[in-house]
Amino acid sequence: MFSKILIANRGEIACRIIKTAKEMGVLTVAVYSDADQDALHVHMADEAVYLGPSPSRESYLVADKVIEAAKMTGAQAIHPGYGFLSENADFCRACAQENITFIGPPVAAIEAMGSKSAAKSIMENANVPLVPGYHGDDQSADVIKAAADEMGYPVLLKATAGGGGKGMRQVWSEAEFNEGLAAAKREAMSSFGDDTMLVEKYLTQPRHVEIQVFCDNHQNAVYLFERDCSVQRRHQKVIEEAPAFKMSESLRAQMGEAAIKSAQAIGYQGAGTVEFLLDVDGSFYFMEMNTRLQVEHPVTEMISGQDLVEWQLRVAANEPLPKKQAELVLNGHAFEARIYAEDANNDFLPATGKLALLKTPIESKHVRIDTGVRQGDEVSVFYDPMIAKLIVWDENRDKALQRLAKALSEYRINGVTTNIDFLYNLATSKPFLDEDIDTGFIEKNNDLIFHKDSQSLANELPIAALYLVLSLQKKSSEAANLTTDPNSPWHLTNAWRLNEAHLHQLTLAHNEIEYDVSVEQKRQGTDSYYLINISNDNKVIQSVDCQGEIYNDLITVNINGHRSQATVSHVENNLSIYRENGVFSFSHILPDCGNLDSQDANGGLTAPMNGTMVSILVASGEQVEKDQALVIMEAMKMEHTIKAPSAGTVDEVFFNAGDMVDGGAELLAFTPTEDS
Incomplete structure (x- = not known):
């Protein structure tokens, strides 16, 4: 076994690898950029080496610097994590040249699976079922479009060097094809330096089911069951679960054996994931193979009882696999929810900021948190906006889902917008509970997840109002007890008025x-009890009698004789009431706070966040139509198209392609036409 390894990555995956290495008695070396000089993974490692400036292309992606750090510290092996250099064949080859073990598959396997089109050909020869598609060398737009026209729409465009949803576009009609191809190629070139594309028939109701495989250098190969990763946004996974629901033992065996066949076809070693599309009729098709550890590997660990990072280290050290197929036992059910700094209500726009408050659920055998940040850390524009992975386990799917909902309701983050409420609503929605899931789940259930349908707030509004009043009284009482005169009338918060009702007036x-x-x-x-009257447009729409008490984040309330409880997240002027039927979010509107809608009528012409200008699609003086694409920005590994809010004229463009842009900066001057 190695005595010291270097981890060529950052964030939660670097911390995850360090934990296992420490348990095995292996010393660790971290690497870091300017943005990460005080990061958690740097503090957890035994040593840390500076790589360079914050952009990953100038630090984490510079293979020579990483290898030099390993040589300088005497690390015998490099664990690449996922992303960055993990599937870079040249980096793997360079490690071998320096006599440093790459903790991953051999160069040939990476190269074979590094091109999606080449991978399809290999799998076709190995008799692994494939989705109909074009994977040819002729990359002319006409040839790719002709293939798409022939197989029929919808189709899926994919970068052959891609991953993580980058360089991928759904095209629903022939009219959308050219724009979709241009956007996919542009994003692929930006992310991978390679804009080679393939096109496949897009299945309209598939599930994304992947098989965890492991191979050693002694002709042993196993599969550690499967994960269902169908719930996605922007082709990136949101909630994963293991095992897959509605999976028979025979289908599990068929897919597992096909996955092993895929791995053996390329002489695989180490951890890998073979991804399939599972259709409604039970047929499945090879999609791609990821030659690395996956973000969602913890759910496999929870149901198998195995440490996959430990397996990686042992295989890389030329040891045999710790277990044979017959020795692997599937136990219980696990979910992983990816907690991102992003605005789910604004097309999942990534967010940046300081984690002013970070309070997590208590970890146990049922709850696990993989993270690379602490309270006070900055979510920067330079890297993926994932804050943590919340993993839960229990003996069956229903119980594990209850664990997930409870843990999400206990997560508290302040200082940056997150997707926690979105995850809670998704995980508690009836279609998700009923396993009515495919890769279009979020789009199909958008109104339900985002509570866009008209709702009765008969309980939630009174709970929110009562929580605010009780919180005020509790804080005032605590403050009064710290003074020399705790009984002073100046500490009262009962809305006392001379000869008037004790009345709190709130706007929610x-x-x-x-x-x-x-x-x-x-x-x-x-x-004491409270009479709560709720009005809208000056009409009383509800009147209830309430009693209640709060303890930490839990409120117990009795409304018109009905006693219940709710978990409340109160961050600044925002409240989230977690109930069995979802989370209900309220804003406490303070006097003189102004209008709820802070965007002006011509919004959308400013940068949504810090980023890089990718493309300018219009010129000064050009007349445009409503929703016409004006400029394209890239931020936190994602493209964002700024569109015209109405028909009008572009008066002036203030940036050029390649320019760095601050969030909120005016991108162009725009004058709407009078009739718009």
Whole structure:
């Protein structure tokens, strides 16, 4: 076994690898950029080596610097994690030339699977079922489009060197093809330096099921069951689960054996993932093979009881696999939810900022958190916006889902927008509970997940209002007890008025609708209760009697004789009420806070966040139509197209392609036409 390894990655995966290495008595070396000089993975490792400036192309992606760091520290092996250099055959080859073990597959396997089109040909020869498509060398737009026209729409364009949803576009009609191909090629070139494309028939109701395989240098190969990764946005996974639901033992065996056949066809060694599309009729098709550890590997660890990073180290050290196929036992059910700094309500736009508050659920045998950040850390524009992976396990799917919902309701992050509420609504939605899931799940259930349908807030509005009042009273009481005169009337928060009702006046907003709420404090004997009146457009729409108490994040409330509980997240002026039927988010509108809609009527012409200008699609003086693409920015590994908010004229463009742009900067001057 190695005595020291270098981890050529950052964030949660670097921390994850360090944990296993420490348990095995293996010393670790971290690498870091300017942005990561105080990062968690740097502090966890035994040593750390500086690579360079914050952009990954100037630090983490510079193979020579990484190898030099390994040589300088005496590391015998390099673990690439995932992303960055993990599937870079040249890097793997360079490690071998320096007599440094690459903790991953051999060069030939990486090269074979590094091109999606070449991988298809290999799998076709190995009799692994394939989705109909074109994977040829002729990359002219006419040839690719002719193939798409022949197989029929919808089709899926994919970068052959791609991964993580980059360089990928769904095309639903012939009219959309040219624009989709140009965007996919542009994103592929930016992400991988290679814009070679393939096109496949797009299955309209498939599931994304992947098989975890492991091979050693002694002719042993196993599959560690499967993961269902169908719930995706922008072709990137959001919630994964293992094992896949509605999976028979015979289908599991068929897919597992096909995955091993795929790995053996390329002489594979180490951890790999063979990804399949599973159709509604039970047929499955090879999609691609990832020659590395996957982001979602923890769910496999939870159901198999195996440490996959330990397996990687042992195989790389030329040891045989720790277990044979017959010795592997599937136990229980696990989910992984990816917690991102992003605005799910704004097309999942990545977010940046400082993690002013970071409070996680308590870890146990049922709850695991893989993260690379601490409270006070910065989510920067330079890297993927994932904050953590929340993993839960229990003996069956229903119980594991309950664990997931509870853990999500206990996660608290302040300082940056996150997708936690979105994940909670998704995980508690009826279609998800009922296993009515395919890769179009979010699009099909968008209104349900985002609570866009009209809703009754008969309980949630009173709970939010009562929580605000009780919180105010609790904080005031705690502050009063710290003073020399805790009984001073100046500490009262019961809305006392001379000869008037004790009345709190609040304004709460839900889905951009404002509600005026009055909370009148009353007494019945020695007990206090509250009369809550809720108005909209000056009409009382609800009146209830309430009693309640709060303890930490939990409120117990009795509304008109119905006693219940809810978990509340209160961050600045925002409240999220976690209920069995989803999470309900409210904004507490303070006096003089102004309008809920902070964007002006011609919004969308400013940069949504820090990023790089990729392409300018219009010129000064050009007249454009509503929703016409004006400029394209790239930020946090994603492209963002800025479109015209209405018909109008582009007066002036303020940036050029390649320019760095600050979030909020005006990108171009725009004048709408009078009739728009």
